[in-house]
Amino acid sequence: MTVVPGEGSSAERVRAVVDVHRGDRGALLPILHGLQAEFGYIGPEMVPVIAEELNLSKAEVHGVISFYADFRDKPAGRTVVRLCRAEACQSVGAERLVAHARQVYGVELGETTRDGTVTLEQVFCLGNCALGPAAQINGRLHGRLDENRLDTLVMEAEAGDR
Structure with a gap:
């Protein structure tokens, strides 16, 4: 059914x-x-x-x-950005990425932008430790991120939703 x-x-x-x-x-x-x-x-x-x-x-x-962190109690944005904050990713710049994303999108971890475009989340391991810092954007895993690459990947994900 x-x-x-x-x-x-x-x-x-x-x-x-x-x-x-x-x-x-x-x-x-x-x-x-x-x-x-x-x-x-x-x-x-x-x-x-x-x-x-x-x-x-x-x-x-x-x-x-x-x-379970994967269950939501309210709708997510069209683009979901999950930033890894586990120790391996922290050691190579994850906290810098988190701070950047919070500033760019104007939301805290676990929140969605007012216009519903981006939900910013944290996870504590994506299993991509050797390629940190890592993030999952709309279910796709990405590694070796810096602020510019994160911005580009999120923009590409947003453009793909239209």
């Missing part, structure tokens, strides 16, 4: 995703991934519906959502 964006109420769409994964082993995680794919985030208004459908407490559902 495919849920068509925009059809039905939000609660109906959430229930449709739950129904697709209800029989899965450990159904909560597949459901959360399905909702993230469907809506782009898992809003707080979805938590009671999920909890009711799976006979879980709202706290249990919220706990899983908040535990």
Whole structure:
């Protein structure tokens, strides 16, 4: 069953995703991934519906959502920039990149620009330690970054969305 964006109420769409994964082993995680794919985030208004459908407490559902950094509670920008801040990347300039990105986009880590173009996030390892500092931009991994290369890659990602 495919849920068509925009059809039905939000609660109906959430229930449709739950129904697709209800029989899965450990159904909560597949459901959360399905909702993230469907809506782009898992809003707080979805938590009671999920909890009711799976006979879980709202706290249990919220706990899983908040535990995993990949689940969002609000929509992300069209371009998501995830900057690695693990020790290997820090040793070769990651903090300089973080400061630069915060200044350029005018947002803190975990925030989205007012116009919804860029979400700036931190991660603590992208598995690209030998090529740090590293970032993931719209799911694509990049290494050996400096401020200019980061700016270029983000501009290219933004241009590709249009």
